[in-house]
Amino acid sequence: MREITIDTLVRLLRESAGEDESVQLDGDILDTTFEALGYDSLALFNTVSAIEREYALEISEEEVGGAKTPADLLKTVNQALAGTS
Incomplete structure (x- = not known):
């Protein structure tokens, strides 16, 4: 089963959204x-x-809107990857 990890999410956050030096x-x-x-x-x-x-996913705005933390987003993405969203 394909799965996104916290390390992958952190990489994508840094690449896609940039990273302020003060953000840890x-x-x-x-x-x-x-x-x-x-x-x-x-x-x-x-x-x-x-x-x-x-x-190669499509995640609805409603699903993303409910993600307030990295754990929430990982759950949403991994459910989509598993085809259970």
């Missing part, structure tokens, strides 16, 4: 909100677009 994406960030990490809705949109391209 290291350590246990799974349950930290994207807002607290310094990523706004546009940054999240860019990251999800990159995930969709890289994994």
